[in-house]
Amino acid sequence: MPTLNLDLGQRSYPIYIDSGLFDNETLFKNHIRGKRVCIVTNTIVAPLYLDKIKTKFVNYDVDEIILPDGEAEKSLANFELIMSHLLANEHGRDSTLIALGGGVIGDITGFAAACYQRGIDFIQVPTTVLSQVDSSVGGKTAVNHPLGKNMIGAFYQPKAVIIDINSLTSLPIREFNAGMAEVIKYGILGDYDFFVWLENNIASIKVGDQKTLTKMIEICCQCKANIVANDETEAGVRALLNLGHTFGHAIEAEQGYGNWLHGEAVATGMVLASKLAVTMNLLEVSELCRIESLINAFDLPLQAPDTMTCEDFTRHMRRDKKNIGGKLRFIVPTAIGKSEIRDDITQEILQQIL
Missing domain, CATH: 3.40.50.1970 (Rossmann fold)
Incomplete structure (x- = not known):
């Protein structure tokens, strides 16, 4: 079965x-x-x-x-x-x-x-x-x-x-850790209890405990299956699964595919999206710190590449598939376990966090 x-x-x-x-x-x-x-x-x-x-x-x-x-x-x-x-x-x-x-x-x-x-x-x-x-x-x-x-x-x-x-x-450790960015994503965007479970099971995950990994993968697959069943072609709620990807895809495209692993770019993207939310008074600083701490526990990057400017990010983000009517759309967490789509992010706010 x-x-x-x-x-x-x-x-x-x-x-x-x-x-x-x-x-x-x-x-x-x-x-x-x-x-x-x-x-x-x-x-x-x-x-x-x-x-x-x-x-x-x-x-x-x-x-x-x-x-x-x-x-x-x-x-x-x-x-x-x-x-x-x-x-x-x-x-x-x-x-x-x-x-x-x-x-x-x-x-x-x-x-x-x-x-x-x-x-x-x-x-x-x-x-x-x-x-x-x-x-x-x-x-x-x-x-x-x-x-x-x-x-x-x-x-x-x-x-x-x-x-x-x-x-x-x-799997090489760098590849394993990069995959953990997508795991952490599910906790941030819609499952507070799972986020806490990840915080409490860092050591077991890192040593590859089979029972822990099986449960982790099952939870993530069930979360994605539930979302896809309700929105197969990303007309609505499925877009939430792109948390961190707007910034992350820009990093990958600018740095050259493969120089940053996808998960590494998504990890940084989730931190940037969380900083956006803090700047807009949508997310508590304490929750940003928890997000950064969990991401850092798997040796994932928290900072965008030094060589990328705000203009570099914006140039790539204008081609993002979520954009509607020429407006940039971002997935931002409003709390650990909750997220939403916003299209009211100004260039000034982007400049501030980048």
Whole structure:
């Protein structure tokens, strides 16, 4: 039985969260309708898990695409590479793509699935904290452009999300900590009790306690599933999941994709959004301090890059997908566990906090 289910009517799908799922002989095949499978992964993940996943498909026609690692690889060039591979190997509408890796692999594979022959099935198999708690759930797929992150993509739901928490044991500490930014985000934007739970479980999380990590991932996935079920295409409440991302995406685009990890940029973005809220008398300084303390506990940056000016941020933020009518829109916390969308942030306030 799945751990969770994302309810989207005919597009509903299960989310499995447990240890040892990569050893399950039938789980993957239960969500594949044809006999053709293409696994998309990268040079870091492939040596660890590719063969293990391939052994689940005896008597299937399986091939793979192995991309270089890094945010810079979530590009139109690699999207075209995937398209060319699928065409050259005569994949049809009954083929299934498997995204084996972190957020970059999940996003680009999902976008390829959405576009190939106007849509084929895909399964998310996330192997990082960030992808397990956030990007693998909800159907956002995309590639980056030099002028903006995730600007070319589609809302396209997977057939299943399979999360084996054992894959986190191979994750470098910097990548693990970067993923914790997205975890902390859920507490700040809408779950005070979860934020307190994180404060009380820092040590267990950092040592990789299996029971603690499983509970943490389940809470995050359930929170996202609830929000997506109510707003699949981000017409309203789903935008709250972008807490910290308006500033964070600007940092990534300006610094060059991959120089700051996505989670590192989001962590700084959440601090900046919280400072916005304090400046507007929406958030208590004491709560800003708690937010900074929890983020700092996972060695995540609290300050924007010294080289970025307010004008640099604004130039990138003008392309943000949340903007309406030319107005910049920000997600700001009004308390730990509560947040809202604001479009009344003046250039003067931005200048003050940046």
